[in-house]
Amino acid sequence: MLSSRMDSQSGRRTASRRVRKSRWIVAVIILLGQLPPTAHAAPEGDSLHLDQVITDVLQHNDRAAAARYMEQSAKSKIGPAGAWDDPMVMLGIDNVPTSFDFTMDPMTMKMVGLSQNIPYAGQKGLQKKAAQADAEAAGADRREVQLDLITAAKTAYFDLFYRRRTLDDLTHQHDLLDQVVQSVRAKLTTNQANQEDVVAAQADLWRLESEILSAQQEVDAAWSNLRSLRGRDTGDSIPSLATPPIAESPDSVGPWLAAARAHYPPLQRLQRQSISYGFSAAAAQRMRLPMLNLQAKYGMRTGSDMGVPRDNMLSLQATFSLPIFSGRQQGQMALSMQSMQKSVDAEAMQLWRETEANLRTLHRRVRRLTESLDLYRDRIIPAAQEAYASALAGYNSSRTSFVSLLTYAVSIYRDRITANQIANELARAMAEAERYTTDVDAIAGAGPTEAR
Numbered sequence: 001m002l003s004s005r006m007d008s009q010s011g012r013r014t015a016s017r018r019v020r021k022s023r024w025i026v027a028v029i030i031l032l033g034q035l036p037p038t039a040h041a042a043p044e045g046d047s048l049h050l051d052q053v054i055t056d057v058l059q060h061n062d063r064a065a066a067a068r069y070m071e072q073s074a075k076s077k078i079g080p081a082g083a084w085d086d087p088m089v090m091l092g093i094d095n096v097p098t099s100f101d102f103t104m105d106p107m108t109m110k111m112v113g114l115s116q117n118i119p120y121a122g123q124k125g126l127q128k129k130a131a132q133a134d135a136e137a138a139g140a141d142r143r144e145v146q147l148d149l150i151t152a153a154k155t156a157y158f159d160l161f162y163r164r165r166t167l168d169d170l171t172h173q174h175d176l177l178d179q180v181v182q183s184v185r186a187k188l189t190t191n192q193a194n195q196e197d198v199v200a201a202q203a204d205l206w207r208l209e210s211e212i213l214s215a216q217q218e219v220d221a222a223w224s225n226l227r228s229l230r231g232r233d234t235g236d237s238i239p240s241l242a243t244p245p246i247a248e249s250p251d252s253v254g255p256w257l258a259a260a261r262a263h264y265p266p267l268q269r270l271q272r273q274s275i276s277y278g279f280s281a282a283a284a285q286r287m288r289l290p291m292l293n294l295q296a297k298y299g300m301r302t303g304s305d306m307g308v309p310r311d312n313m314l315s316l317q318a319t320f321s322l323p324i325f326s327g328r329q330q331g332q333m334a335l336s337m338q339s340m341q342k343s344v345d346a347e348a349m350q351l352w353r354e355t356e357a358n359l360r361t362l363h364r365r366v367r368r369l370t371e372s373l374d375l376y377r378d379r380i381i382p383a384a385q386e387a388y389a390s391a392l393a394g395y396n397s398s399r400t401s402f403v404s405l406l407t408y409a410v411s412i413y414r415d416r417i418t419a420n421q422i423a424n425e426l427a428r429a430m431a432e433a434e435r436y437t438t439d440v441d442a443i444a445g446a447g448p449t450e451a452r
Helices: 002-034 050-060 062-075 078-082 123-189 195-230 254-263 265-286 326-396 402-437
Strands: 088-094 109-118 292-301 313-320
Touching: 050 062, 050 123, 050 195, 062 123, 078 123, 123 195, 123 265, 123 402, 195 402, 254 265, 254 326, 254 402, 265 326, 326 402
Parallel strands: none
Antiparallel strands: 088 109, 109 292, 292 313
16 A cells, blocks of 8 residues: 555656656747847947948958049049140251351351140140040949949848858757757656657757858858958957848839939949040041141341341241141041940940849849848748747647657747848848949948948
């Protein structure tokens, strides 16, 4: 009788321990399903911001510096392109006898003269305007390089931020799954779990460890890329990152198209090149006209004739060239410039078609990604949490297996990782659209962009 009572008490104690262990496992799984993915995030006050990255790229990246030097070089050619030819000063002697007696002949003179080519046809002014258009085209090249670097920096920052967030999510999941594995092993010793449950939980843990290794490599690669773009030594340690801003897309693509027409550097460069070729063609046409040269000479005579002083001599002369041979050459040069202008105009038209198509595609992509991200955040993840809660209730009533419950818990993190990937794709698509629409010269005076 006593033995039966002791066995009954021992059974109750064993059952109580099993219930406590089961509840502890369930609590761990609840944490696994409900832990917020950014609970570990550092305060953003001391974080690296995207605006600082863009500033570093514009100030320290050597490609941006090289583009600025090229623009300065083009600007320095504007003045010389419109400058007149230098005047010619002539010094000499006229009508000197072979005896070099400057008093023998009354026409012997010491002479000083001045000669100047006069570009009356206006070709110099046209050449200056062509050089001005070339300088503006170089400015467009500089802006294109800067926008390419800004876009690359944004993309690298987005990659680093979202990959690091995914790595943090996976790391937290690993800690909890490791506890789950240990719990299942302990439950196996009391015959409350099957060997299949242990193997499934361990396989999930190993699979997660492989994903963590890949995620860590992706984070390191993104940080190295961002460091090289910033153009200065920032150390090996990765700082905390502020949440990157994601701009709102317009309801229609119209505002993007208008901004692209006004600011897209490749279009601006082609427009300026067309203007430059037009002015160069007009200048070549003007150079087919005769060239005017003005000369003035002043001859000083020495000595006197029978006591009468000899007057000095003044000569004035205007000469016109006869462009018999060079006229044809300049005409062909003008035709060549006109053909190049037409070529650039055709290229600009095709580039605009491609730009318009790309912006329309990006606009649709941004809208769809926004809808998909909202769907994950507002519906899919909450629905997965609700499904997990139902599975948990089934597990408590022994209607749901542990593996099924673990699957529901893990799916919540899978959905969060997918949401991170969609957010990254959305940010990258917006950065690509901003490459077409941004006025890069206005960035320096713009304040920090707030994240929505």
